Amino acid sequence: MKLTILGGGGFRVPLVYGALLADRGEGRVTRVVLHDLDDSRLNAVARVLDEQAAAVPDAPEVTATTDLDEALRGADFVFSAIRVGGLEGRANDERVALAEGVLGQETVGAGGIAYGLRTVPVAVDIARRVARLAPDAWVINFTNPAGLVTEAMSRHLGDRVIGICDSPVGLGRRIARVLGADPKQAWIDYVGLNHLGWVRGLRVAGRDELPRLLADPDLLGSFEEGKLFGVDWLQSLGAIPNEYLHYYYFNRETVRAYQQVEKTRGAFLADQQARFYEEMKRPGAAALTAWDRTRAEREATYMAENRESAGAGERDADDLSGGYEKVALALMRAVARDERTTLILNVRNQGTLSVLDTDAVIEVPCLVDANGAHPVSVSPLPEHATGLVCAVKGVEREVLAAAESGSRTTAVKAFALHPLVDSVNVARRLVEGYAAVHPGLAYLR
Structure with a gap:
């Protein structure tokens, strides 16, 4: 194969x-x-x-x-x-x-x-x-x-x-671990868009164990999301958000933290990986050793600004192992061998979330077999989550329209409608700024 x-x-x-x-x-x-x-x-x-x-x-x-x-x-x-x-x-x-x-x-x-x-x-x-x-x-x-x-x-x-994405997998694994459950035996009720989803339940042997976690402040504050979002906020939501929702719920603090760092995440990774690739030009360099060392540093500094702004401290050692490659392999095995499994994936909606159309790609548990991934029916999102999902999906559709038409006006609209961009004038300046530094946006007219 x-x-x-x-x-x-x-x-x-x-x-x-x-x-x-x-x-x-x-x-x-x-x-x-x-x-x-x-x-x-x-x-x-x-x-x-x-x-x-x-x-x-x-x-x-x-x-x-x-x-x-x-x-x-x-x-x-x-x-x-x-x-x-x-x-x-x-x-x-x-x-x-x-x-x-x-x-x-x-x-x-x-x-x-x-x-x-x-x-x-x-x-x-x-x-x-x-x-x-x-x-x-x-x-x-x-x-x-x-x-x-x-x-x-x-x-x-x-x-x-x-x-595919490793964020929902990591989140479900952390919740199951805190609850003393085997992640492989747990059903994770997760729904949303990529980097914009919530765990609303975690069932083990038919019993939802999430309420037990939400009711225990010590337990809730013992893992990554509890430290990142805070116990009170998670209890208010009645759900565990994907870590990327920290950018929405604590936007001012996060932007401030990003503005204060010596290097942004992208600049840090660019320098770090440039050193790795430069080292690989030496014929005698130990390639796997150099890669392992660089990867460990990369994983340890993931979302460091968010954790600093929240006072969440260092990442737990168990969270440094990634996971997307395991999702990819499980997906390939399920399709190629008809080894039926359940994975949280990004697939077309097909009526799963009634507030979005059939072709909208969502992130949701799927049953996977030789015929592909089939989204599992889920209960509706609460209104606050529905509003955010619909707003961001609307922005994604404007991005797709701008990419298809080459319309700079539509690109401005995409920026301006995003919940984290607070002004049409800012959106216009963003398009100008990005067009000036990205040759790949020369198609926007």
């Missing part, structure tokens, strides 16, 4: 390959094709993968190419994890927004819109090529903003594109 990884020179690709190495089942991936526009990054990651596979018999064969059509042709699965504009683009997303006093995070608010505007045209081109060159392939999208990009691709691939 052939797996094509788009963004194959990306830093986190070894996580995916590590998951593949652990899979010894029948029908497993036997060939991996890495695609990237940057030869040197491809070579660096290929060296890490080679060291990973050294002690593993029958490890999946790895090849690399800068030819997109060659990479896609004949693929059974396509894993998309591209970053249009690179980490320098992410740093610019943050810098332009913060200069206007608004959030520049890569998936939320102004930064997420800018990232989406330059990513959607590229993702749509990829989707069209997949439909032509590998019509039977399943596309697993991890490219951010994951929900928006999945919806853009779904207009050309239908339900054969499925978005």
